Amino acid sequence: MTIAASKHEFDRLWNGAEELAVLTFNLNGETFAIEAIVVQEILDLLPETSVPGSQAFVGSVINFRGKVIPLADIRLAFGMEATKPTIDSRIVVIELDLGGEPTLIGIRTDRVYEVTTLSRSASEPPPSVGMRWRADYIDCLVKRDGEFIILPNLNAIFNSRGERGGSAAANSEGR
């Protein structure tokens, strides 16, 4: 990913505004944030049905209000380990545009913190070196209270997987 391209993603996210409302949550000890506007609902864990033959990253489906939606584990996209669910585990349901179709996706989280606002002045595009995650999966990093909040680029994560099949998942699992 070139610096220009990441700059573009960065600008798209902030869209000229100084502040961004997000939902923050914990994945394997790291704090992530998703734009609040795409979040539909936060659910307790539900019975899951695994889909044999699918990519590990979207290995199961759940019943969300009569709809069957995929349950994604973005930890796998970032090469993290999939840990056992705890009492704090939640599913965050987001709506994302996948190839022109608005799609509901459940995202597994270890713990949901809060809805908050991040300020642009404290944010920066992902560094191109010195990071163990794929730079194009991250929109930006925001510094707050001495730690970094990661804003993942959900479009990049889900769209690349929709098109390229299992290769990306295999890569991240391999690391």
Next chain:
Amino acid sequence: MTTLDPIQVFRTEAAELFEQIEGGLLDLLHDLSNQDQIDAVFRGLHTLKGSGAMFGFEALAAFTHHCETAFDRVRKGEVPASAELVACVLAAQDHMKALVDRPNGDHAEEGDRLLAELQAAVGGQGGIGTVVTPPLAASAPAKAENAATTWKLSFRLPSNAMANGTNPLGLLDELRELGTCEIKADVSKVPGLNQIEPADLYVSWQVTLTTEQPRSAIDDVFIFVMDEMELQIEQQSSPTPAAGIKATDTPTAPAAEKTVTEPPAKAEASPAAVAETKNGKAAENVRVPAERLDELMDRVGELVIAQSRLSQLAGSSVDIQLRAVSEDVERLSGELRDTMMVLRMVPVTQLFSRFRRLVHDLARETGKMIELEFEGETTEVDKTVIERLADPLVHLVRNSIDHGLELPDERIAAGKDRAGRVLLSARQAGGEVIITIKDDGRGINRERVRAKAEASGLVQPGQQLMDQELLQLIFQPGFSTAAQVTNLSGRGVGMDVVKKTVEALRGVIDIRSEPGRGSEISLRIPLTLAIIDGLLVRVGSGNYVIPLSAVEECLELSLEEDLRSRGRSFISLRDSLVPYLRLRDLFRTGTAPDRYQKVVVISTGDERVGLVVDQIIGDHQTVIKSMSKLHHDVVTFSGATILGDGSVALILDVMHLINVGQQQEAQLRAAG
């Protein structure tokens, strides 16, 4: 509630009228003297003209007027209906469609050309015709030599006639054109001023008409209002001498009641928005946007799920009353679902009728004689399925005609009828509808298919192919055996689209073909896309649904057999070997097999595959939910469904599993 765009309303109405006109015209081709069809076409054209003018489609109204005039002459017997005329009006109808779709486009040139053709078709015939009747207007002065009859008419229009666009004065003018009239208005029903509704019609008329025109001419005047009015026609006296007519003709003979004398108006003033008289039942239908039906369908689907949860709860409860309510809800939701399914069903006639035009045009283009026949048109199929099937069927019918049917001379040489037959049939079989396109042409040339497939690298030279496999090659992308690319087919696009569309509908294509005798292509499509009957099975810890329409039988796989067949995954079923797949292995459940495993034998057509499952739970009405894009790479499943306890079960894609099974079989054969 949204207000409907009147233009859109007119377009919908026009589409129906076009269908009616086209249907009438094509029926007319079979029986050129069928007066009912001639009338139907005339009425359709007339209504189209009237509504067109009302909604501001002036060009359409003007153009349609000429066609209507032409058909009016046919209707009156002045010109015989001919195939040329029908073809001409069909072409004109396409032009009218263009006028409806793009009222502001430049259509003048095309319109003039069509009108010239129309003139030729009608005028040419009129010249030689023996029954040349002078135009109506000219016939008003009675001819002495014609036997004139005096009729006494009394008619009353419904009180809302004027609100509906009927102009009574226009009717009277038309009567006046038939002969000498003495018209008396009966105003006895007119209420006092304080009770009068300005838009209502209170007047009825009594007319004494002396004319040499037949009785049917009088009926024709009222043709558009006939259904709703009271009309009495009595023949008053036998032929009156011409002199007698002259005497009564004097308009200066006002009777006690008021005589209506109005300047004669042209025929256009006659009823514009007349109710379609023949299909009176059309009023009982309600047009509903398809998406509302879909929404309703979703709700019903969710209700069915909620209901099965309720009945599970009630089943484990001791509360008698709760159980009773639960049973009621179960029955009601079942009925609701059935009703809902029927709502979406439409007869395949809708699909088939559009082929009459296609075949008519194709016959003209190719110079082949084609008889198109239908069977089972009343078979009902989900509307979505019908819409999605239209294009594939067009391709198939075109292919049948273009590749299959021979020219008349070739057919005679082959000892067949001059006219080739194409049969479109539909029938329901279980949860599927089978649509067949059958022709009696030359059949599929297997050598050419093979040569072509080898040339394009689809099969290796000398590779063994089963007959069905060979025939299915015609559905490969870019495959065409047509030596020449014709206007109709032969570009090699289309057939693969057919296959894709049918597969997207979870359907299957079967081909049968006998050289020299014809081919038969059958599409087997599930009746509905939304709900299927499924067999619920358990594999490891997961539940799966197998579409019941594909299930042939279930049997037990004994432990011994299971062990014995480690090397070969076959069971023998009534002397034939059926390959089977262990779903536990396929899904990598990592669980130990149940002691009593079951084999569910599924089939499509002739191919059978057994699926080894741990447990058969039972049958299950399944509301199909599609899977998201993220799971499009998983081909084993065609969708998912929600079970009574709220958990999700995946629906197995039978076609895919059979392919996997067949591949396994082929590998084993090759190895053995």
